[in-house]
Amino acid sequence: MKMYDVVPGLEFDPERDLEQSPAWFLDATHSVPPWTPMFGWFWVNFCRHGMQWGAEKLSLPTVKGWDWRFMRGGGYLTLLLVKSEEEKRRREVEFRKAILPFIQDYDGLWGGFIKEILGRYDNLKSLDIDTASNIELLDNFEETIDTCRRMWEIHMYMMYGTYTAYILFENMCRDLAGIDDTSPLFHQVVSGFDNKVFQVDKRLWEFSQRAARDQLDRIILDTEPGRIREQLESDGTGKAFMNDFMEFMNEDGWRMQRMSEINLPTWVEDPAPALGMVKQFLQKGGGFNLDEERGKLTEKREQAEKEILAKVPAEQKGWFEQLMRLAQKSGVFSEEHDHYLDLYTHAMMRRSALGLGRRFTKLGAIDDPEDVFFLMPDEIRRAGISPDQFDLRYIVERRKAEWEEWQKEPNPPAILKDGFDLDQAMGVLVQSNDPIALKVVVGSMPQVRPELKADLYGTCGSPGVAEGTARVIMTEDELHLVQEGDILVAASTSPSWTPVFSMIQGVVVDRGASLSHAAIVGREYGIPVVMNVFEGTAKIKSGQRIKVDANLGTVYILDK
Amino acid sequence: MGRKWIYWYEELSGAHNDLVGKKCANLGEMTALGMKVPPGFAISVDGYERFMEESGAGEEIRRYVHDNRNHLNQVGKQVEASRAIRAYIEAKPMPEAMKTELYRHYADLCRRVGTDEVSVAVRSSGAVSMPGQMETYLNVSGTDRLARKVVQVWGSAFTTRAIAYRLEKGMQMEKAPIGVAVLKMVNAKCAGVCLTVLPTTGDTSKVVVEGNWGLGESVVSGEITPDQFIVDKEIGAYECTLGEKNKMVCYSSTGTCVADVPDEMRCKPCLDETELYEIVRISKDVEAHFELPQDMEWVLDCDLPFPDNLFWVQTRPAKYSKPKHNESEYLAELMTRVFRM
Structure with missing residues (x-):
């Protein structure tokens, strides 16, 4: 075969x-x-x-x-x-x-790329995939391929440039000011910034406030995320709410539920994950604590900047401050590029591929629109213009069987x-x-310090000390298990995990460095993050009380 | 009826530089951007040319320049030429047909702002940058005075410096494309400048707002130490340094004068936080539109309620020291060393 x-x-x-x-x-x-x-x-x-x-x-x-x-x-x-x-x-x-x-001209550079890539997305989205001709659908797919290629060029060019600046800043803080990237002072100086991901979270919080004002909070609180939309749309106020919510989704919901895969719906197709976050905000109550937190962090950052600059010799201050600003922007880039680049492009890939998938299904080339994800572009091109002439089912069948095999053994x-x-x-x-x-x-390797008698040793991703119930989360699907006040234990985290940071007291991750997601977001929420502990998810069990001291890079399991 | 030569600012945009001069085109562009500028109208270059033709001043200038063409390179003769030519121009009344049209616009302006004989500022608006073409008459009211001041602004195209400049650049002597801006005088509570970049360091993450009580002239001329606010564009945090504002510029019956600031107001900030944020908000929008750091002038009127009382009279690309080149290169060299560890 x-x-x-x-x-x-x-x-x-x-x-x-x-x-x-x-x-x-x-x-x-x-x-x-x-x-x-x-x-x-x-x-x-x-x-x-x-x-x-x-x-x-x-x-x-x-x-x-x-x-x-x-x-x-x-x-x-x-x-x-x-x-x-x-x-x-x-x-x-x-x-x-x-x-x-x-x-x-960092801002001009990144701003220019954002403009360019958003322009490409707008162009791709302008095609109505339900009424488009076969040729238009195929063209849209080819442009999507080209957009993905361009996205990765921008992504990696920016990432290499910003990370180089960040590493130099770490080195210079160490050499000139005597502080390294595990020091709280260092973390204070790179936090207190807004970014696109936080802005989206804030919009979700605002929708939770509106739901309370419109007296829709009961419906949302009593309904499974998957059925919230349908429940809301059954009455007038709820319908108006959902209208505005979907408008927001069309603007900022072009992202995937899973960071790097396209076989799950985008928020635009299925807003359940986003509505789930609205629900979480309602359950939690209170203000959007990132704003309050950011005010404090900004103050601390300015203080830390002064403290660090005071340690730098006067004649070195000029370029050092320039470097510090660039390193700060690197942190923001590191966090928000996922929104503009990976997640958005992946959503475009899904949109375009599903357009073809539906057409292929209608004309008999495959059985189910989602089967398109088992084809690669050359095979799509085979049937692209005249799907009625080709039977691709045998390729889908073989691939699907193979894919199922892959899932069985890591x-x-x-x-x-x-x-x-x-x-x-x-x-x-x-x-x-x-x-x-x-x-x-x-990342940097943790130092084991036997005198501290810790159960796990890691590095500091974000300073602070916390004690609470451990919640071991292996995949995004389990995020709803996180409770207010928990300490999150994970292999690593990604942007779709951001909203739970508003509920937790601390984070322990197996792998990561100072520009990993968990570190950046932890700093913005002002909670301790211990990283590179390697065996956190293996040694810690959900429900155990643990204490983390990120300043020392230690984790203690209190009830063994 | 000749060609149209008076325009409302909403009829203009940045593209009308050659028609009405830079200042007026800029005010038109600002209006189009939704920035509030003081109500008023612009007199185009055609107005100037028509005046020169119909009043006979143009012919007299041509004759004078022709007769003196061999001596005009001497500084003394340039001073003389300036005096003579300005006298020719200022001696000519505005032709009746032009007056009628100007008065009609002035009456419309009075109606628009709901004041009889509204006080206006009459400012020159050159189509090309030319030193010495900066004549400005403040606090002008009444039709006759307005017509006289417009003619005087036209005359200001022939200051000694302007004549010398035209000679040096080989430009025609008797031609001087100049527009005129007529703007309602704002009854200023306080006024000042706003830069969307720190001019000393080139830091584009900040907005600097400076202001004093009264008209903006005291801030622009640098005669007093104004209040200074440095605002972070992203997070809105700001630092405020209060100036000792002992003098301010006010209107007088003939123009402006310097007055003492009452004791209790000297150490009080001239802007509150809401006013400051409104200024910063608009400045960021304008900067984003032009994609360049801006140098802007604002005025808060004391007769109107906030935020209707915030007027803008100027926006232009800011001059600032770009972050030093050699420091950037040094930084690039340090980054190279990251790869040598």
Whole structure:
């Protein structure tokens, strides 16, 4: 039986690929559980392209981005290192010029990209996929592919540039002012900023206030999120509320329920997750505490800025302050780019693909619109213009069977060449000086200090101390289990987890660095975050009382 | 009836620079942006040219320039030329047909603001930047005085500096494209400037608002230390430094004068927080529209209720020191070292 490649040219080939690089790491943050074939095709092709494009545009001295392979629904990556010292020197000269736009006009740079990409989305959305001709649908899909490719270029170029600035700022704080990225003072100086993700959360909170005023709060509180819409739409006030809510969704709801997959509805198709957050705000009551919190954080930040600047010699202050501002913007970028880039583009991919899926189903090429996610673009092109002429069911069937197999057995966290171990492999990551590898993948290693008698040791993502009930959450589907006052324990977190930060007292994550989601959001909510504890989700059980001291990087399990 | 030569600001936009001069085109652009500017109208370059033609002043200037063409490069002769030409112009009454039209607009303006013989400012509005073309007459009321001041502004196109400049640039002497802005005088409670960038550091995350009691001239001229507010664009937090505002500029019967600020008002901020935030809010919108940091002038009227009393009289690209180049390059060099660890 002929089985077509999902990502032609980039399927993992143990023999040749281990020859090229002795270590390939699973992108566990994005490709567990295994991707649908279509999403895998998009990610492996274009995340890979974006990283190499960004690294090349900036002429990063030591690394040419990452190479990616696809295996059983998993994305495997390795670094493309610059091979000779001579080439590194040459790339340094170019890098010095290429990084200047970040220093001289960061706002213009990022603002320009936002404008460009939102323009592309508007263009894609302007096609009515129900009435479009087959050719228009196919064109829309091709433009979506191109948009995804462009999105990743912007994404990785910006990420490499901002993270480099952030790392330099950490280094300079350490060298000039004697504070490192685990120090509370450092965290104070990079928090207290608004961003697009928080603004969306605030709109949701405002809808909860309106629901209370319109006396719709009972309906929302007594109804499962999945049925809130239907319940509300059964009377006049509720209908008006839902009208405005859907208008808001059309503006800011172009995002996926799962960070990196397209087989679940967007908020625009199914606002249940967003309505669930409105419900959570109603349950919690009170003000939008991020605003109050931010006022305090801003004050603290200004104080911290003064304190840090006072430690910097006068003649160094000029560029140091410039660097500090850039590092602060890096934190904001790190958090809000998901909204403008990944989540929005993925929503566009789903919209366009489903348009084709519905047409293919209607004309008999496949059985169910969602089956389109088991096809890759070449196969879609096969039937794109005249779907009535083709039967793609046999491809969908084989792929679906294969995909179901992938779900059964987890992919290995790394594929290593014989004689090469994980420590060596991690060493290569660190030596690359790749800013993304350092700030997101590896992070700093925790110091074990036996005199503190802690159960787990990590690093400080956000300063503070808290004691409360542990809530171990492995996937987004379990987020509703989080209770007011809990301490969240997770492998890592992503932007769709942000709303629960308003309920919890602290966070423990297995992996992460100072630019990971949990650290940035924790700082904005002023709650302690301990990261890189490695075994938090394995050692801690939901319901146990735990104490976290992020300043020391320790976690204590109080009732063992 | 000749060509149209008087325009309301809502009829104009930034594209009408050549027609009515920069200041008027800018006021038109501001009106189009929804910024409130003091009510008034603009007199176009055509008005100037028609006056020169119909009054005979143009012919006299041409003759004078022709007769003196060999001496005009001497500074002494330029001073003489300025005096002579301005005298020709100012001696000419405005032709009756033009007067009728001007008076009709003035009457309309009086009706619009609900005041008889409303006091206006008459300002020059050059189509090209030309030093010395900055004649301004404040507190002008009544039709006859208005017509006289408009003619005087036209005459101000021939100051010594303007003549020297035109010679230097090889521009025609007797031509001087100049518009005139006629604006209702705002009964200023306080006034000042607003910059959407810190001019000293080039920090674009801040808005600086400076103000004093009375008219804005005291702030613009830098004669007193105004109140200064530095506002963060994103979070709205601000620092306020109160100036010792002992003098302010007020209207007098013939123009303006400097007066003492009453003791109890000297150390009181001239803006409250709501007024400050309204100024900042609009300045951010305008900056976003032009995609450039702006240097703006605002006035708060004491006769109207807030926020209807906030008027804008100017917005233009701000001049500020860009963050230093060598510091950026040094920073780029440091970033390179991140890859050498």
